[in-house]
Amino acid sequence: MxxxxxxxxxxxxxxxxxxxxxxxxxxxxxxxxxxxxxxxxxxxxxxxxxxxxxxxxxxxxxxAIKGIQVERAVDAHYLSVGAGENWHQLVEYTLAHDMPGLENLALIPGSVGAAPVQNIGAYGVEVGQYIHKVRAWDKQSRTFVSFDQQACQFAYRDSLFKRNANRYVIVEVTFCLPHAWEPTLNYGGLTELAGTRSASAIKDAVIRIRQSKLPDPKEIPNAGSFFKNPVISQQQYASLLERFPQAPSYPTADGNVKVAAGWLIDTLGLKGFSIGGAAVHTKQALVLINKANATGADILTLAYEIKRQVADAFGIELEVEVRLLNHKELIS
Ligand SMILES: Cc1cc2nc3c(=O)[nH]c(=O)nc-3n(C[C@H](O)[C@H](O)[C@H](O)COP(=O)(O)OP(=O)(O)OC[C@H]3O[C@@H](n4cnc5c(N)ncnc54)[C@H](O)[C@@H]3O)c2cc1C
Known part of the structure; x- marks a missing residue:
């Protein structure tokens, strides 16, 4: 309909x-x-x-395309899911049916159709690892097309769909959840679960940690991480460390270094900083919030000011993670 x-x-x-x-x-x-x-x-x-x-x-x-179809194969469960399904409800569904894999991605807001777009990720897992196929309407060729995992070109908060903004309308995502499952527990507060074989226990821990750290958009309007964690070269990282030996960072697979954007913003004392009704969250510097009656101009000015201060202080260009729209088009 x-x-x-x-x-x-x-x-x-x-x-x-x-x-x-x-x-x-x-x-x-x-x-x-x-x-x-x-x-x-x-x-x-x-x-x-x-x-x-x-x-x-x-x-x-x-x-608003709904539906979850499950096929059990020798190696894995294959789930074909309508783009309009809610992401967290899908995670709950898989765990309730004994199909582990997506537990670290619990409580990420949003739809299944959006998950491949920025290759949602949390606590050491990215959704692209579990995507078998994406079916989409291609507005350019006006045909339906299918992409296997490799063709989706998943990278950190990035994919073919994000790079070709507005070209593909995702209608169905097929996930492959292998029977041979290993928990991922090397991130954040999950290390204390070492030894557990319960995906549901991991999901519950992820939910607890997220609820303690991130503002609930129903109570404080926000869009999650406003900026991506910047990836810098080893050389840039060495010079950052000379001035800020405590800068938190993670190595990337291609030999570069991912720096915590929230730490950069926090180090500049910007938690709570506001312009008009838009503000940096007081507990989580990477999250911008609509404090009270924010306007689009408030948010754009606040984001610009944060980017400017980070560039001046650290020589690092922050990239906006959220999708910003003006009156006629996508501006980031
Ligand atoms: C409190 C909070 C916490 C968050 N935590 C995380 C996190 O831990 N990790 C993470 O990765 N993200 C996180 N996010 C960001 C967000 O949850 C994800 O980006 C999610 O995938 C967005 O889903 P959505 O349906 O709301 O997408 P929307 O905001 O509606 O759209 C996002 C993008 O996807 C495109 N899109 C949406 N549906 C389709 C479709 N069917 N076909 C083609 N393109 C489509 C849109 O055009 C847009 O480019 C968080 C957000 C909030 C508010």
């Missing part, structure tokens, strides 16, 4: 809850409809990584 919504408030459709509206939203529950309707400019999932900084003129699409 296809539903058209005109002049609709976006406040409850993105977690930063800015009071803007969309001229037209097309909601679809059936992939086949994509071939018959106009192409929307931007696909909106649950809006937890999207900030509308103004009223939005071009057409939006919301993909």
């Amino acid at each position: 296809t539903t058209i919504l005109n002049n609709t408030s976006l406040k409850s459709l993105h977690t930063f809850r800015l009071p803007y509206s969309a001229r037209k939203i097309i909601e679809i529950t059936d992939a086949a409809a994509l071939a018959e309707i106009e192409d929307a400019y931007y696909v909106l999932g649950e809006g937890s990584n999207t900030i509308f900084t103004s009223d939005f003129e071009p057409t939006l699409a919301r993909i």
Whole structure:
């Protein structure tokens, strides 16, 4: 079914809850409809990584395709999941049916269709590891296309879909959860679970840690990490360490170093710093919040100011992780 919504408030459709509206939203529950309707400019999932900084003129699409189909093969469970399913509910479903693998990604807000776009990740696991196939509508060729894991070009908070912004409308994601499962416990507060073989216990721990660290968007509007953790060369890292020996960092697979963006912002004393109604969260420097009646301009000015201060102090360019939209297009 296809539903058209005109002049609709976006406040409850993105977690930063800015009071803007969309001229037209097309909601679809059936992939086949994509071939018959106009192409929307931007696909909106649950809006937890999207900030509308103004009223939005071009057409939006919301993909409400539901369904989880499970196939048990010799090596793994293969789950084909509609893009409109909720991510955390999928994680709960897999664990309730004894299919471990996604537990470290519990409680990440958003839809299944958005998960491959920025290759969601947390506590040492990225969703791309478990993606077997992505089926999407290609607005350029106006056909349905399928991408295997390699073709998705997953990288840190990145993928083919993110790099070709607005080209593909993901309708279904197929996950491969191998029967041979090993827990990933080398991150954050999970190390104390060493030795556990219970994916549900890991999921519960992840939920507890996340709830203690991150503001709940239902109470404090936010879009999660506003900036990516910057990846710098060994040489840049050595010079950073000379001035800041305590800078937290993680090695990357390609020999570079990922630095904690939250630490950079915190070190500049910016926790709680605000411009208009937008602020840096007082407990988590990587999260910007809508403190009270923030405007799009408040957020853009705050983000610009943080980027400027980090560049001046550390010589590091922060890259915005969230998707920012102005009145007519994606601006990051
Ligand atoms: C409190 C909080 C904590 C978070 N923690 C994490 C975390 O730990 N790790 C992490 O990686 N992210 C995290 N995020 C970010 C966010 O949860 C993810 O990016 C999530 O995948 C966004 O899903 P969504 O449906 O809300 O996407 P939206 O914000 O609606 O869209 C995000 C992007 O995906 C595209 N998109 C959405 N659906 C489709 C589709 N069907 N086809 C094609 N493109 C589509 C959009 O066009 C946009 O580019 C957090 C966010 C919040 C608010």
